[in-house]
Amino acid sequence: MADLTVKFAGVTSPNPFWLASGPPTNTGGQVMRAFDAGWGGAVWKTIGEPIVNTSSRYGAIDLNGVKMMGLNNIELISDRSPETNFREIYEVKKRYPKNLVIASLMVESKRESWHAMVRRAEDAGSDLLELNFGCPHGMSERGMGAAVGQVPEYTEMITTWVKEVARIPVIVKLTPNVISVTHIAAAAERGGADAVSLINTINSLMGVDLATFAPRPVVGGKSSHGGYCGPAVKPIALHLLSTVAKNSRIPISGIGGIGYWNDAAEHIALGATTVQVCTAAMHYGFRIVEDMIDGLSQYMDDRGFRTIENFRGRAVPNVKDWGDLDLNYKVIAKINAELCIGCQLCYVACEDGAHQCIESYKESAKKNAGGFGVHVPRIIEDDCVGCNLCALVCPVENCITMKEVDSGDAPMSWNDRVRQSSATLTLPFPSGD
Amino acid sequence: MPLRETAPKLSPDQYEKNFAEISPAMDSRQAAIEAARCLYCFDAPCIAACPTHIDVPAFIKKISTGNLRGSAREILTANILGHSCGRVCPTEALCEGACVMHEKGESPIEIGRLQRYAVDYVLDNKIELFSAGAPNGKRVACIGSGPASLACAAELAKWGYDVTVFDRNELPGGLNSYGIAAYKLRTADSIREVDLVRQLGVKFRQKMVVGADISFADLEKQFDAVFVGVGLGETWALNLPGEDLHGVYGAIEFIEETKVRPFNEVEIGRRVACIGAGNTAIDVVTAARRLGVEIVYLVYRRGEPEMPAFAYEYQLAKQDAVSFLWQTQPIRVLGQNGVVTGLECVRTQLGSPDAKGRRSPAPVPGTEFKLVVDMVVRAVGQKPATDFLKAIKGLEVNPDGTVKINDLHQTGNAKYFAGGDCTNGGKEVVDAVAEGMAAARGLDAWLGAPRGFS
Known part of the structure; x- marks a missing residue:
């Protein structure tokens, strides 16, 4: 029987399947149910100064009757206070010491603000930190998220600030909305990041209601660009993952279009050590992880791979110019x-x-x-x-x-x-x- | 004179349930899913299999994109009776039979129901898709208002012809209104379709018998050309003793009763025998069962493999628990006091195949038996309308009584064109439509194609 445990930036995860930062990891109750279902880790919904969200927030593309081939959102980071989130992280870790809780953070670009937030996340018992430098909408206009992640110098600077105080491993989450993601990954590495995760969502406009000419998702007859994800983005994610895998020495958490074990296996074959899932869990709930675990184990048994490391990155050398x-x-x-x-x-x-x-x-x-x-x-x-x-x-x-x-x-x-x-x-x- | 025993009356709800549409309308979600299954074949076999060559993938694509008006236009341009054809076509022997999905091991696309979905949309929303052409000064009479005449009239009206339909019945639509089992097509839906043709400016003169209410000479004087779409005549007789007893019906006449009367007023026996095993016989036996008949026998001289009805029709009869008496030949209708009490039959033996490949039955002496029935329905095909056709000077008929036509669908009398059952001997609605349209093209060509487009 294949061993699915992985070591990621020095921390052990029961399996490579993590919930990505997003609506499914908004509360302690959700994360505990996810761990009960089998998820190895959960990247908490990004914590920062609480925001106010719009209604509505999500838009989807269906194809020939298949629902949600692609999903986009204009939702922002957590609308709950850091106190509440950190208290719940503490409670979850007390009950689930073996599962990983990764605190996703986004704060204003001030050194002392980052220092304070990192310390609080560590005190709550987080296993790792993920720096959200990727959100393409809402936060970037306020000088956070993709506003940081699109500029190598900012990425390096803030990573350095975080590493000044962090005692647990730090992941930098990369945005795909750049000319070259490898430059940003290199900047994160220079700043001392222990790992990177990619991709964050892709900038998108979901469509137009042809009766009212309101773009989707509609907020009072108007809309705004948002982050695109779901099955449709997997090829883009795989490409960017492969370029980072070729050029980077630190571990990678793969994100983008993962709904089944074989999607995950492809991310792993292109260099990811763990994978993160959001849209599929939003579509079908936490139990999708059951077949992810089962299917990946079966595949590994069939191919004679005892551990994830046995096939991780095997496809990378085959990606050529x-x-x-x-x-x-x-x-x-x-x-x-x-x-x-x-x-x-x-x-x-x-x-x-x-x-x-x-x-x-x-x-x-x-x-x-x-x-x-x-x-x-x-x-x-x-x-x-x-x-x-x-x-x-x-x-x-x-x-x-x-x-x-x-x-x-x-x-x-x-x-x-x-x-x-x-x-x-x-x-x-x-x-x- | 009442039948010896009649079927018990059902509740109004039960009649409605029994005659509810066998192939119910699709809702938009069902239609979207079904339309998405279509592969949109190149040079699709379903198009070739349709006598009117509706561009099936094109209209299904339009359903999937939400362009229902365009979809209905695609259908109705090729076949103005796309509404009734979507309901009554033997699709499993035509478009759906040719669907590539069979080879894929999947059920064929439900083309008939999708067609109906698109056409219902424009009918329900009273969307007018076509308009009459600019008047070209030519006048055409159509005799009969069944599918062939309607298709011919609509086509000509679009080209600017002034078309008048003469029909002997109270309601227009021909067999679509009077001759198809109610659970397949209601008379009201047939009339709705006639209105599509009426919208093109075609005039309908009902209860007008050509040759009696208006002479052929007058017709020829008033019109530049005449289309004959009179279909067939009454059901063939069996020439059996007792056939004149009360309770012996022709199939077409019986179906007509179920279409023009409220179901509880249709005269129907408690036990019924239907003679014949074609598609019309299936309409008879299924309608009879749905009217509450206790036991319905389908009596056929040959065996199950020789049955002319389509497989789908046979299934309908089986589902309605009809009793099939194969290799059984009626020899006498039994009666008492002028009313049917039974049918005497004899078993048959099948000989070697004839020229058509059908094995001819021969009675087996000593195997006679009697069925207790209150009604006998003859479903052995319709006679040609020979007397009517004879009245048209120069019009020639084939040995089987069908009208002789040339490539233009023109008869022996150059002014008369013909199509539908009276030329093909009795086929499907969709065949009549194809022939009516072909005759319109022939007639138009003969008159020098004076088309006027608005």
Whole structure:
């Protein structure tokens, strides 16, 4: 049986699953129920000077009847006093000594204010601190949250202040609303951060009510930009996570679009030691962690991984700059005529949206149960560029697969070509993060 | 003269429950979920399978985006009777039968119900989608007001023709109003659909028998062309002894009773035998059971595999607990004092398949038996309206009594066009619509396509 315990910045967590700072960790009652359900840790809803929230606060994008593919919020930090929050942290830690409570903090950018808040959080019994330098809305206009996290110098300075007094590990939470997240991560590391977490929510406007022209979520006919999260943001989170993982030496807590154990496993494979979940818990409640634990254990057992460390970061070296990819590697599409249902979505996708490598056939030997013909398209293999689009649009599992073919040429990347061909004036492909 | 024994009367609520729509309307959430299931196939097989070639993925996409008006326009442009077709089409043999979801191992998209959802929206909200074309000065008469005539009339009206429909019945709509089991289509819904055609400026002259109330000569004088959409005539006789007894009905005539009278006033026996196993027979036996008949026999000369009714229709009859007597041939209607008391039958043996692949039945001597019934319904198909058709000079008929037409749907008399059951011998509503529209195009082409668009 796989061992899910992880050591994060010197502290042991029963499993890598933490609730992210947000509505699910607003109160001691919620956090205790979450621990009962199996969550290893909880990052408390950000504590600071109490604010006043709007009504309404959340907006969502549904897709083809699937609810909440993406969620956004214009909610701010805790609307309860630091006294109340710290008292509840103390009570929770007394009852759940093995589960981690991470105090998320946000205070005005004054050294003494940060010092005071850090001491109170430690006195309450917090296991770690998370500095909220990421909230993209409401607080940033007041010189906090993303206003700090978008400027490397501020990030480094405040991290330094915190580290001057902190005795417990300090996590800096990074905002994705920057040109390069690695610069901010490096600044946090320079400031002495023991770990980073990413991503915070992405700046967004959820939509417009076309009857009233009020943006969503509507507050008296108006709205404001807010933080976007949920399943839709996972690819963005994974990309930013991978760039930080490549460039950073401190542990990472992965956040963004995690709803299932496999999402978590992907974050771990890209370098995260723990993962944080918010939207999925807001959608389905705390019990989602049961399958996260079970599914991850099963996966690890199947793959022979005894601990998280056995596979953590395994995908990081495979994330390359485009210029280093092998241009002589080739796949082409294969259609399994037995499985094909004749919808021809692959045909029209390739014809209109890609590279015109699929032929449509009216005649087909295959008939459906009602005696109607099933039109199975055919791949023009010589023309197929191996783009994946047909396989992506195909509604039948395993019907279209991409088969590796031998191009007959030795591996050759764009950068190889540039290096070998001194006659060309082409610049090397820029390496991005 | 009363039947020997009648079915017990049910409460008004029970009748309504029994005849409630078999395929209830979708609410917006159901429609959204079902529309989202559609894969939006390229060159979709459902379009090809529909006789009127409604662009099914296009109208379903419009439902999923909330564009219900556009969705209904898509449907009704291809088929002005999209409302009734959404309810009565044998979709499992047409669009839904062709749906790729079958191959995926999933249930097909509920195209019929989605179609109805979109069309109901414009009918309920009285949204007018079409308008009459600019008058082109041409006048066309349509004889009969069933699906073929309605489709032909609507198409012509959109092009600026001045169209008048002549119909012998009190209500317009033809078989849609009079000949389809009430739990599939209510007369009121059929009339609502006729109003779509009326909105295009088509005039309806009900209770007008062409040849009697207005002569063919007058018709030809007043109109530039005539469309014949008279459907078929009465039900074929069985030529059995006792067929003239009270309590022997034709199927179409029986269904009509259930459509024009309150359910509790329909004359119905306690035990009923229906002869024949086509789709109309299913309408008869299911309607009979829903009217409270204690036992309904469906009597058919051939076996279950030879049954002409669609599988879906057969299921309906099974669900209504109809008793099927396969390989059973009626030989005599039994009676007393002029009223039906039973049906004498004989078992049959099936011989080798004929040219159509159907095995011909032969009675097995000594297997005669009697059913105790109070009513017998003949559901063995309708005769062509031969007498009426004969009155049109130059109009030719095929050996089976259907009207002979060319590619333009034009008859032997150049001024007369035809479509629907009178040319195809009896098919679905959607086939009649397709033919009515084709005849409109043919008629328009023959007159030199003087289309006027407003």
